[in-house]
Amino acid sequence: MAPQTLSTVEEYKKLVDSVEVFLLDCDGVIYHGPQVVPGVKEVLKYLRSIGKRILFVTNNASKSRRMYKSTFDKLGIEVSENEIFGSAYASAVYMSKILQFPKDKRVYVIGQAGLEEELDAVGIAHAGGSDPEDRVFIDQGDYSSVVADPSIGAVLCGFDAYINYKKYSKAYTYLKDNEGCHFLLTNQDATFPTNGTTYPGSGAMSAPLVFASKRTPTIIGKPNKIMMDAIIAEHHFDPAKALMVGDNLSTDIEFGLGSGVRTLLVFGGVTKREQVFGDNASETVPDFVMESLGDLAVLAKEK
C-alpha cells in the first residue's frame, strides 16, 4: 500500500485537525545542520497558536535538552526544554522510571557531557563518560587500569568522540563480570549526517561491545518502542492522536508504525522518492508523505 501524498491546503488541514501531539524529528525536518528548513518557523508558531502540542524527538545522544534548547535558540526557534526528547534524556528516563535502576549502583557511560547531564537530572550516578582518566590511550598489554568495579550495574553506550580501547575494555569487563549488569544503547544509528556527508554513529560506536560480549543490548532510541514508552511516561498522550514526522524510514517511520502513532515522511532529508514509490520501494510505508514540513506554512496564511 502506498502512502497518501499531501499537497493541497485541504489535505494539510484535514491532517492537522486530526492531530493533537506532533512528534518532530529535528535534523532533516526542522533544520539541515545550521539551516532552518524554510517555512518551519511559521509552522511551529501556527501549530502552537491553534493549541497543538509539539515534542522534538531526536536520536542524537550527545546533547542534553539544555544543549538542544541552546541549538534551537541559535536558530531562532522558540522551544522550552520540556518539549525536547533526545535519546540521552530518554535513556535517563528509561533507567530511572522504567528500569528503576538502583540508587546504590552506577552506570558506566560511553558518551559525552550531554548524556551525563541527563543522568544527573534523574539522579543516576555514573562513571566513565567525560572523565579525563578514561579519555586516554593505553598501550597494548597494559590493562592495569581496567579493573573490576562491582559498583557498576549498567553500561550505557551513546555517541562518544573520545571512544578508545580503555573504555571498550572497561565496559566489556563490566558486562562480562558484573552479575546482572544491564546493557543499554542510546540508539543504534549506523551513521549520522553532517557537512553533506555521513560519519559513523552511535550504533557503530557500540558495535564492539555487542560483538565482544555476545550480549543483546536494550536499545532506547527510535525506532524502538522504549523511546515512545519513555515519552508517554513523561508527557501522557494518546498515541492515536499523535503524528510522528521524520525524514528517515528506518528510524522515524518505523518508530511511529511500531508504537501506534501515525507517520508523516518528509523529503529533503535522508529518504529519496524512489524509496517510497515504485518497484523497489521500502517495506516501511509511512501513512503520509509531503515535500517539507514547511509546506504547512500555507495554513498560517489561510488562517
Next chain:
Amino acid sequence: MAPQTLSTVEEYKKLVDSVEVFLLDCDGVIYHGPQVVPGVKEVLKYLRSIGKRILFVTNNASKSRRMYKSTFDKLGIEVSENEIFGSAYASAVYMSKILQFPKDKRVYVIGQAGLEEELDAVGIAHAGGSDPEDRVFIDQGDYSSVVADPSIGAVLCGFDAYINYKKYSKAYTYLKDNEGCHFLLTNQDATFPTNGTTYPGSGAMSAPLVFASKRTPTIIGKPNKIMMDAIIAEHHFDPAKALMVGDNLSTDIEFGLGSGVRTLLVFGGVTKREQVFGDNASETVPDFVMESLGDLAVLAKEK
C-alpha cells in the same frame, strides 16, 4: 560423530607418522601468556628431528613474524621467522599475491607496527596505523582532518590499542567514497585471552566499520580459508598431509575443517571438555583430541 581421543603412545605415533606439516596455534597450544606448556619444547625438537615441518599459525594481528620470533626467543623456543604465519603477515601475503593490490595505491591501516612491518615486507604502501597524526582524539563536530584521499585503495583493520574516532571516520569515509576500495579484516576474533581473562579482540575493533559501512569485509585469519590459501601460497604442501593443532573450536578447528586439513584439539586452552563431548557438544567436531601437545613428548623418550 565424536572425535578420536588420543592417549596412548601407539595412538600418538600413528598420528605423527601420518603428518608431514604441523600447523600449530600458539596461545593455548605452545604457551599460556608467559608460560610454555610443559613438554612442548621437547615435542617441537622431536618433530624437527624426525623431519616434520612446523608452522606457527596465529590470528594475533599486532605482531610481525620478527616480533613473534622475539617472543619465542624469550620463551626459549627455537623458531625461524619463516616458520611463523600470523594474520598480519597473512593479510600482507593475501594483498600482495592473491589480491595483487596495485602499487600506486595505499592501504589505510587500523592496526599497529607489526601489521605495518608485514605490509612493508611485501612492498605495500600504507597510511594510518602508527602515524601519530591518527593517534589523536578529535572533538565532535570537527571533521576537518577527515578528508578525501583517492590514493587509498583498501582499508585493513586489525588490532589497534590506539583505536579512536578519527581512525573510524577516515576508514569509513574511504570505504564509502573511494570506488573499488577493498575492505579487509586481519581476523574476526571477538576477544583474546590474557591475564586469565579476556579483552575485546580485532573482530570487535572492526565492528563499527562493518556496522556503519554495511559492507561485507574479506576476513583473512582463522577460520577463513584465505589464511590457508596464503599459507600454501608461501609454503606449498598438500593439505591432506597437514594437521592443524589448536585449542579453539571456532577458529583453529573450523579452519582445518574448512580447508581439508585434519584437526587436533588440545584442552587446557579456551575449550572445555563438555564443548566436545556430551549432549551439548559443539557442532564443530575435531578429528582428534588430546590433553596437551606436550603429551607427545613421550615419543621423544621412546625414540
